[in-house]
Amino acid sequence: MDSVIQVKDLTRRFGKMTAVDKVSMEVEEGDIFGFLGPNGSGKTTLIRMLCGLLHPSSGSGTVLGHDIVKETEAIKRGIGYMSQQFSLYADLSVMENLRFYAGIYGIPRNERKDRIESVIDIVGIGDFRKLLAGNLSGGWKQRLALACALVHQPKLMFLDEPTAGIDPVARRDLWNLLFDLAGQGVTFFVTTHYMDEAERCSHLGYIYYAKLIVYGTPNELKALPDVTPEGTARYEIRVPRVAMAMRHLSDMPYVQDVTIFGDALHVLTEEGAERFLLRDLGQGDFDGAEIRSIPATLEDVFVTLTHKRAKERARA
Amino acid sequence: MPSASPDNKAHTSWLWSNHFKGLVSIMYKESRHILRDPKTLFLMLLVPAAQLTVFGYAIDMDVKNITTYVYNQDGRAESRALIDSFKNSGYFTIKETVRSDDEIIAAIIRGDAKIGLKIPRNYSDRLLTGEHTAFQILIDGSDSTVAMQALNVSNAIALQKSVGLLSTTLGGSARLPVEARPRVLFNPDMRTANFMIPGLAGIILQMITMLLTAFAIVREKETGTLEQLMVTPVSRLGLILGKLLPYGIVGIFETISVLLLMSFLFQVPIAGSLLLLSGFTLIFLFTALGLGLLVSTFAENQIQALQFSFFIILPSVLLSGFIFPQESMPTIIRLIGQAVPVTYFIQILRGIILRNTGFEDLWMHGVVLAGMGMFVLTLATLRFRKNLG
Numbered sequence: 001m002d003s004v005i006q007v008k009d010l011t012r013r014f015g016k017m018t019a020v021d022k023v024s025m026e027v028e029e030g031d032i033f034g035f036l037g038p039n040g041s042g043k044t045t046l047i048r049m050l051c052g053l054l055h056p057s058s059g060s061g062t063v064l065g066h067d068i069v070k071e072t073e074a075i076k077r078g079i080g081y082m083s084q085q086f087s088l089y090a091d092l093s094v095m096e097n098l099r100f101y102a103g104i105y106g107i108p109r110n111e112r113k114d115r116i117e118s119v120i121d122i123v124g125i126g127d128f129r130k131l132l133a134g135n136l137s138g139g140w141k142q143r144l145a146l147a148c149a150l151v152h153q154p155k156l157m158f159l160d161e162p163t164a165g166i167d168p169v170a171r172r173d174l175w176n177l178l179f180d181l182a183g184q185g186v187t188f189f190v191t192t193h194y195m196d197e198a199e200r201c202s203h204l205g206y207i208y209y210a211k212l213i214v215y216g217t218p219n220e221l222k223a224l225p226d227v228t229p230e231g232t233a234r235y236e237i238r239v240p241r242v243a244m245a246m247r248h249l250s251d252m253p254y255v256q257d258v259t260i261f262g263d264a265l266h267v268l269t270e271e272g273a274e275r276f277l278l279r280d281l282g283q284g285d286f287d288g289a290e291i292r293s294i295p296a297t298l299e300d301v302f303v304t305l306t307h308k309r310a311k312e313r314a315r316a
Numbered sequence: 317m318p319s320a321s322p323d324n325k326a327h328t329s330w331l332w333s334n335h336f337k338g339l340v341s342i343m344y345k346e347s348r349h350i351l352r353d354p355k356t357l358f359l360m361l362l363v364p365a366a367q368l369t370v371f372g373y374a375i376d377m378d379v380k381n382i383t384t385y386v387y388n389q390d391g392r393a394e395s396r397a398l399i400d401s402f403k404n405s406g407y408f409t410i411k412e413t414v415r416s417d418d419e420i421i422a423a424i425i426r427g428d429a430k431i432g433l434k435i436p437r438n439y440s441d442r443l444l445t446g447e448h449t450a451f452q453i454l455i456d457g458s459d460s461t462v463a464m465q466a467l468n469v470s471n472a473i474a475l476q477k478s479v480g481l482l483s484t485t486l487g488g489s490a491r492l493p494v495e496a497r498p499r500v501l502f503n504p505d506m507r508t509a510n511f512m513i514p515g516l517a518g519i520i521l522q523m524i525t526m527l528l529t530a531f532a533i534v535r536e537k538e539t540g541t542l543e544q545l546m547v548t549p550v551s552r553l554g555l556i557l558g559k560l561l562p563y564g565i566v567g568i569f570e571t572i573s574v575l576l577l578m579s580f581l582f583q584v585p586i587a588g589s590l591l592l593l594s595g596f597t598l599i600f601l602f603t604a605l606g607l608g609l610l611v612s613t614f615a616e617n618q619i620q621a622l623q624f625s626f627f628i629i630l631p632s633v634l635l636s637g638f639i640f641p642q643e644s645m646p647t648i649i650r651l652i653g654q655a656v657p658v659t660y661f662i663q664i665l666r667g668i669i670l671r672n673t674g675f676e677d678l679w680m681h682g683v684v685l686a687g688m689g690m691f692v693l694t695l696a697t698l699r700f701r702k703n704l705g
Binding site: 104 | 337340345349543544546
């Protein structure tokens, strides 16, 4: 079994609103599949359908080889799920939460202790066994949630914005944990808004207004013709007073897009526009600019694709 | 970590892996919630007792000390004797003596007086000459309980006076030709408490059990843990029963505390079989838990759960015969009252506690209660989907 997730024309409507519109895709074993899209674009609805929480209005699919409509209980035994909000019992201790999930998943009594200790090891929460879950900090809550979702050794994990609202260090640690697990063959389906997290995924999908616009590896996405159309080029410009430089350049006819990246500018221009850039920056009193050609970033990919779709929608 | 595992089934019985999967885990977890939070425990055990105590003392239909204004146009001994009869009955307090009808009416409008007693100018004269005479009672009808009591007692006073006078004129042997000789069989002192408190116990048990159950489930909706449970292989029945059973046990403790209070604080003895009472109470608790579950399937949050509960609590209080006798209700209203489980439980409670009614006379109520319980629980279970929709 290579495809862990396989869906075809998956659609879900709520009344007149279509939350997920004919999504077809495939996720393979060992992938870390990053799923991106603005809020309300249908990410959570899709995950809920894949977990067997929601029935699709039309379309079909399998998860771990089981039909997502008819075999939801079999799916539930094989997957782990971590939702956006903290959904453990705040008034139970770390151990009590773990024991509860071990029991719910029907892990035989004689194996429970070992299983629980093994997930405690994996997420490193051993020091807090007796602490009430509600008293853990954000990062540790997520680790506990991960531990609870791992206790039955799922082959596929759904993580819905697992790092929303936790600090950068905890975020980094959590991702390292995911890489470890992926290395052991667990497949991950992760939604996120963070571009640096998207960069870490082996595969990405981007959903916008219920439609899956693109999916592929990060490099495939960056090389998409839509992102850097023929006859255009991307440059990074290091220049003092970036904000003022941006205003200056955005008026130029050959510049299609300018954004600030830290202390530099990223511009999308007609091909071979370096000399115009240098000339115009000089004229605008922005001396000493350094220009180099750069590939598209994932943010470029998603911003460009979103703008393009938004224009298409506006025209339609 | 991989090379997963779903074949734990071999270790567990088929029963477990199917219908009741997860029951024990959910029950254990739920008991932890209950025992861990002192507020919940307090709400569960003390509030019913406190409610029973407060309401038990407050609900008293024996109206005493009805404030009375007197307008005595006569003023002689006979009229003063009449006023004394009112005073001595214990039901009236003479608050003011006035000099006009208008003052009485004004006092009633102000709320200072509940009744006015007006004795006409020639009251004593006519009595002495053996003529027919009358005194007037003006009653504030806006409080019907008080009005009814005032009416009954003043009629009785008039009757007593008449009989007294007749026996003097006729020489000691006067008797009314027809006389009712009531003997109150149960609750001989006609204490309101005996009548009200068993009913109150039923109402409180239903309310607390239902609300606790509804809250316990809706809270999991609010915190998102229910969604988390739904992606686990826990079975619907395992989840539902696992949540209900611990609250059933709480309900049993509540029943015991309420019955103890009733017997010892309010001195309402249980005349009938304690075993029978326990049996019927279990059936009733099962129905109340089902109602709680049903409410939870409609509510998205605890506020809504409370609002929906009032659809059940209100008819339970007003239409169940707890306060107002069902016999006097219009048919439609009475039918609504009969759709409320607590109606039957109140009849069972009053039967067993006050009249020592036996199983042979109550089993029908039990069957109706059990039927309602099954219906509610089935409906709620069907509505309680293990997916989001």
